[in-house]
Amino acid sequence: MPTVLEVKNLSKNYGQLAAAQEVSFSVSENEIFALIGPNGAGKSTTIRMIATILSPSAGTAEVLGYDVTKEANQVRELISYLPEEAGAYKTLTGKQYLEFMANLYSNDKKIITEYINRGAELAGLGERLKDKINTYSKGMTRKLLLARTLMIKPKLAILDEPTSGLDMINAMEIRKIIREFSRQGMAVLLSSHNMLEIEFLSDRVAIIDKGKIHEIGTSVELKAKYNAKNLEEVFVQATRQV
Amino acid sequence: MHKLLTLIKKEIREMVTWQVLVPALVMVGLFMFIGNVLGKEQAKAKAPQEVLVVNNDNSTTSRAMIEVLKKSNFKVNELGVAPLMVEGATAKERDKAIADATISQAKEKNISVAMIIPAGFGVGIDNFKPQKIETFTVMKNFNFQSSQTKAILDAAVASFNNFLSDQMISKKAGGGVPADYKNPIVRADTVIIGERQAAVSPGQVIGFVQGQATFVPIILFVIITLAATMIATAVATEKENKTLETLLTAPVDRRHIIIAKMAGASTVALIMAGVYILGFGYYLKGLGAGVGGGQLGEAAAQLGLVITPSGYALIGITLFLGILCALSMATVIGSFAQDAKGVQGLISPLMILLMIPYLLLLLVDISTASPMLKYLIYAIPFSYTFMAIQNVFLQNYQLLAFGIAYSFLFFTVFVLIAGKIFSSDKIITLKLNFGRKRKQVG
Ligand SMILES: Nc1ncnc2c1ncn2[C@@H]1O[C@H](COP(=O)(O)OP(=O)(O)OP(=O)(O)O)[C@@H](O)[C@H]1O
């Protein structure tokens, strides 16, 4: 499988604080790669560097060979990013929001229409898509944003806690969608606090704490290594050792 | 280009909302209203003023006095005293009855000024003895109109005095024009503004200009504050909602994000400036209805105190640039804020920058100010905004041109700073929290 994302010794310092330290991993086509770790571990920091909005203090990350700092513009053509706890423009309707974003990813009318139609379908909001976003519930907004992220069929989807704040049914639906897109070739980098979700979704997992990656492997491998029944136990043991 | 237009469209959609348009429209309405009211008041002052006169003397002199009053643009209501003459009443009782009748008549007819010419008035004057006139002023408020009432009374008494002293002078002097004896000096006033001059008194010019220029800075202050807060809040809200993070990962030129923000802000500024000019035009028109051209209007035109189309253009450009300066600064301020709430504290330096020239220009004459104060005023771009109309009136074209160039430079610098912030990760990591420890990017 060809490699889509290659991260090498990526670091980020906020003054004295080393939020990410020499983080290295790779994600290939069709693969779903998950970052797990306690609050403040450095998941979002790592993700934002790869998403080209934070500049690394050291190290590199490449998307299909393009460097995230030196060739950020090329990288931005290939990725799509869902920030944690994000909102949308409150004065727009859901439909207008999808239209706005679709127009930023292509100049071609036909492709734009295709994006919008796919987004509308993925959002699953029906008639509510015509309502202003400030009338949406948290879950509805999250679904709209995920639809926006995936509608352009990126080479690499970067999802920071994609299902946080969603009920079980909606979360399941979204996991299914992510999986489906991944089967069609999309590489996925995600973070989550939900171990069930990670076991269900991800092909490989990295356990990150205090800015450092402690383990990388499939959930089966990690469970075997720590002699644990589930990922939750692995998580507790791996982060306790630090 | 397509993406830039998409961004601009979205910014305009976000920024040009009813929250912006409604205050702007209210502003035009306010301008129109104030202009109209002032115009009407001025017209009212021109109309014949009503006075109530009780002629208890009924001599040739007192009758002539009333005729003089009528000729001097007063509407005279006379109250007959005959019905009040009760047989057997003392002089005191009679006087009291007349005074009571005068007051009740004035109130009934809604006349604010009344006067009683006492019996024996004419004889006294004929013997060159100063005589007393009783006056009554019915006060209903203490504003602009009450000073009008005082003016009516003063004018009526003055016209009496004038008439009587003329009469006395011509009797004693035996020939000649009485006015020449009273005022041997005749003033010939000339007011000079820049290269122009007109034969008009300085008091009239000051009154004319102040009528036009008092409300302007206040309303300008409000508009700039409103627009700046709005833009800073818009940027901070994008940060807070993380919509900015999404935007920054999209394949769009980051300079376009700034340009679009500026275009949206400029649209708001343009609407504001346009509304402002429109409102000001209505305001002047309302005032003009009262002034009605005439001598003062002619003198004002001679002095260049009339705003020509090119004058309007200069004012418009200056105001627009002033608003742009505020907006570009507010964009930078917004990128320092973590959320919309944080904007409130961060915007205060901008408010102070607005406040300084606003207050100084109201109180200080820059041409005679100390050099330090002068440079302070000239260094703040908003000074030129507040001075715009005055500078057009005074034909300070050099200062206007400098102001435009300086404001443009100021605006450019802040746009570049905003560009620098947006094209690095500072836009995400910058935050200033008053009271909390300051964090900086490594
Ligand atoms: N802009 C910033 N300035 C300073 N420190 C920051 C900044 N952003 C994050 N940090 C710090 O970096 C560390 C890593 O934060 P990060 O957001 O990457 O954690 P996370 O793993 O995503 O946590 P969570 O599960 O809570 O989302 C934390 O200690 C955080 O306080």
Ligand SMILES: [Mg+2]
């Ligand atoms: Mg996080």
